[in-house]
Amino acid sequence: MFDQDRRTVVVVGAQWGDEGKGKLVDVLAERADWVVRYQGGANAGHTVHIGDRSFVLHQIPSGILHPGVRCAIGNGVVLDPDTLFDEIDELVHDGVDVEGRLYVSERAHLVLPYHKIVDSESQASKEIGTTGRGIGMAYEDKVARRGVRVLDLKHPVRLRALVERGAAHANEQLTRFGSDRRVDVDEVMTLLERLAERLVPISDDVGLILHRAMRNGAAVLLEGAQGSLLDIDHGTYPFVTSSNTTSGGAAVGAGVAVTAIDTVLGVVKAYTTRVGNGPLPTELEEPLQSEMRRLGNEFGATTGRARRCGWFDALVVRYAARVNGLTDLAVTKLDVLDTLDRLAICTGYEADGALYEEFPGDVADLEQITPRYEWFDGWQRSTAEARAITDLPTEARRYLDRVEELCETRITYVSVGTRRDQIIGL
Numbered sequence: 001m002f003d004q005d006r007r008t009v010v011v012v013g014a015q016w017g018d019e020g021k022g023k024l025v026d027v028l029a030e031r032a033d034w035v036v037r038y039q040g041g042a043n044a045g046h047t048v049h050i051g052d053r054s055f056v057l058h059q060i061p062s063g064i065l066h067p068g069v070r071c072a073i074g075n076g077v078v079l080d081p082d083t084l085f086d087e088i089d090e091l092v093h094d095g096v097d098v099e100g101r102l103y104v105s106e107r108a109h110l111v112l113p114y115h116k117i118v119d120s121e122s123q124a125s126k127e128i129g130t131t132g133r134g135i136g137m138a139y140e141d142k143v144a145r146r147g148v149r150v151l152d153l154k155h156p157v158r159l160r161a162l163v164e165r166g167a168a169h170a171n172e173q174l175t176r177f178g179s180d181r182r183v184d185v186d187e188v189m190t191l192l193e194r195l196a197e198r199l200v201p202i203s204d205d206v207g208l209i210l211h212r213a214m215r216n217g218a219a220v221l222l223e224g225a226q227g228s229l230l231d232i233d234h235g236t237y238p239f240v241t242s243s244n245t246t247s248g249g250a251a252v253g254a255g256v257a258v259t260a261i262d263t264v265l266g267v268v269k270a271y272t273t274r275v276g277n278g279p280l281p282t283e284l285e286e287p288l289q290s291e292m293r294r295l296g297n298e299f300g301a302t303t304g305r306a307r308r309c310g311w312f313d314a315l316v317v318r319y320a321a322r323v324n325g326l327t328d329l330a331v332t333k334l335d336v337l338d339t340l341d342r343l344a345i346c347t348g349y350e351a352d353g354a355l356y357e358e359f360p361g362d363v364a365d366l367e368q369i370t371p372r373y374e375w376f377d378g379w380q381r382s383t384a385e386a387r388a389i390t391d392l393p394t395e396a397r398r399y400l401d402r403v404e405e406l407c408e409t410r411i412t413y414v415s416v417g418t419r420r421d422q423i424i425g426l
Contacts, residue, residue, distance in 0.1 A: 001028050001265065001328075001412070005262065006262040007214065007218070007219055007220065008219075008222070008256070008262050008263075009032075009219075009220070009221050009222070009263045009264075009265060010221075010223075010224075010247045010250045010261055010263070010264045010265070011024055011025050011221065011222070011224070011265050011267060012224050012227075012245065012247055012264060012265070012266055012267070012320075012326075013224065013225075013228060013266070013267055014227065014266035014317050014320035014329070015228070015268055015272055015273070015317065016226075016227045016230055016236075016272070016273065016274030016275075016278075016280070017227035017245075017275070018227070018269075018275070018307060019227060019268055020269065020330075020332035020333060020415060021223060021224070021225075022048050022223075023062075023415065023420075023423070024265070024267050024330050024413065024423070025061065025062040025063065025221060026063070026065060027420055028221055029061075029063035029066050029221055030066055031219060032063060032069055032219045033069065033070065033219045033220065034063075034069070034071070034213055034219070034220045034221065035062065035063025035069055035070075035071050035072075035220075035221045036073075036074050036210065036220065036254045037059065037071075037072070037073050037074060037077055037223055038074045038222050038250045038252075038253030039074070039077060039224050039243040039244060039245060039249050039253040040077060040224065040225030040241065041078040041079070041111055041134075041138065041225075042058045042059050042083050042084075042133055042135070043135045048062055048065060053094070055091070055096075058083060058087055059077065059079065059080065059087060060073070060084070060091070060102065061073070061223055062223065064091065064096060064101065064102065065096060067097060070101050070102075071102050071103070072102070072103040072104070072206045073102075073103070073104045073105060073108060074108065074206055074253045074254040074255060075105040075107035075108050075207070075253060075254070076252055076253020077105070077108050077253065078108070078109050078110070078135055078138040078139055079104065079109070079110055079111065079150065080110075080111040080133070080134070081110060081111075081195045081199050082191065082195060084104075085195070085199075103202060103203075103204050103206055103209065104150060104202050104203045105150065105203070105204070105255065106149065106151040106203040106204060106205060106206075107150070107151065107206075107207075107255070109138055109139075109141070109142045110148045111135065111137075111138040112134070112138070112148060112188055112192075114166060114167050114183040115134030115137035115138045115170070116132070116133060116134035116137075117170065117174070117181055117183065118134070118137050118170050118173050119132050119135075121173075121174055121177045121179040121181060122137075122173075123177070135241070135242060137170075139242035139243060140242070141166055146162070146169060147166070148163060148166065148192075150199060150203045153192060153195075153199060153203075156193075159189070159192065160185075160189060163185055163189060163192070164185055167183040167188065170183050206254065206255055207255020207256060210254060211255075220256075222254055222261075224250060225241075225245065226241045226245045227320075228246050228266075228319075229274075229319075230245055231243075231246045232244060233246075234246055236279050236363050239276065239277055239278025239279070240278075246320075246323050246324050247261065247264045247325060264324050264325050264326050264328075265326070265328045265412070266320055266321060266326040266328070266329050266409065267329075267330045267332060268312075268317050268329060268330070268331055269296075269312075269333045269336075270331050270333050270399075270403075271292065271296075271309060271312050271337065272309070272312055272313050272316065273296070273307040273308060273309050273310070274307065274308055275300055275303075275306075275307050275308070276305075279366035279367065280308050280310050281310070281313060281316075281349060281366055281369055281371050282310035282312070282313045282344075282346045282371050283308055283309070283310040284310055289308070289309055292309040292336070293307065293309050295336045295339065296309070296336040311344040311346055311371075311373065312343075312344075313345075313346040313371075314345055314346055314403070314406035314407055315347075315348065315356070315357070315358065317329075317406075317407045318359070318407050318408055319358065319359035321407055321409045327409070328409065328411075329404070329409045329412065330411075330413035330415070330423075331400060331413070331414050332414075332415040334383055334392075334400075334414055334415065334416050335382070335384050335416040335422075337378065337379075337399075338378075338379065338380070338383055339380060340378040340380070341377075341380060342375055342376070343377075343378055343399060344374065344375050344376070345373065345399075345402060345406065347372055347373070347374050347406060348371075348372040349366075349369035349370065350370045352368065355372070356369065376395065376398065377395050379392075379393035379395040379396045381393060383396060384416055384417050387421070387424060389414065391424075392414075392424075400414065412425065412426055413425055
């Protein structure tokens with residue numbers, strides 16, 4: 001993926017998240033100098049398997065597992081500092097050297113205790129199906145210009161004024177919700193004073209650091225959280241996250257020029273999943289729904305929530321290819337389909353006698369549609385030992401060829417298992 005002409009690569013999810021981005025980033029990071037997380041918060045989770053060990057990373061980029069690779073958390077992330085240090089301490093306990101390799105943007109906004117309280121008490125959050133970790137509330141405060149940034153930790157007087165303002169707004173919301181919970185400013189300040197001792201020393205102007213690294217020819221990998229269909233502008237609104245998950249958000253969230261991006265790799269499952277509420281046009285019925293969930297271990301890395309499963313939706317991925325400018329696709333979890341006798345790919349939606357061949361912007365349209373499917377014979381044998389595309393069964397290659405054709409993007413990687421050596425480069 002990295003060569004003389006491709007020095008800055010963005011990895012995005014091209015469905016509703018949970019596509020396996022962490023594993024791809026882990027493999028690609030071996031040749032990177034920098035890996036940067038550019039949006040989202042601790043509601044995301046990347047699971048990386050190395051040998052018999054598994055690492056679940058919520059905010060720290062997957063590249064931290066490669067010695068010598070430097071990692072950064074960009075300004076587009078809303079940072080939960082308390083869980084960040086839990087994550088760092090767990091990595092150190094597992095023998096991963098983090099010292100001097102992790103940078104946090106001083107411009108990143110903080111997720112504070114009152115954001116989590118409001119999220120947990122909000123009926124609107126429950127209806128959308130958020131993780132309840134305060135992510136949306138932190139982004140809301142950021143846009144309303146009452147947020148707290150990492151650099152504010154250096155200025156105690158200003159910090160207290162910001163926390164008082166944020167807490168007052170949170171308490172007003174809690175009163176409207178009819179909740180008897182309230183925010184204690186002194187408790188929040190005590191927490192921040194404790195965390196500042198560790199957070200301020202690793203904070204820096206990440207955009208400037210990356211600019212200098214790129215100017216010197218560094219290989220930079222930008223990774224997002226969630227998926228393209230959860231983008232605040234381009235996703236299935238309002239059932240979306242609170243940030244720009246698409247490739248345009250990478251430049252903004254890392255503090256680099258959009259012209260610096262050379263390649264955009266979209267990661268998709270060989271089928272479709274999503275968590276929370278909102279449309280999933282190809283959602284499977286029982287008992288196949290539960291069977292697919294079992295085969296793919298479709299439970300959230302962060303929350304443990306069961307994911308909803310459906311057939312591969314080519315309209316979704318072709319749409320993601322367009323809004324991200326995808327240059328390449330990585331198809332993960334092909335092995336999950338190994339035992340199925342028949343497979344389907346959605347090639348269009350039908351509603352009221354009309355045919356949709358492009359993904360609609362109105363969620364209401366998706367509630368009325370019936371997917372149009374192309375059916376394929378399953379291969380019904382294991383792909384786990386395949387190490388080249390020619391090792392895959394003919395039926396599996398036929399399935400992938402059709403995915404590539406419908407999505408109008410070349411497939412560069414195929415994953416047939418959880419280990420690093422089970423990613424096939426095409």
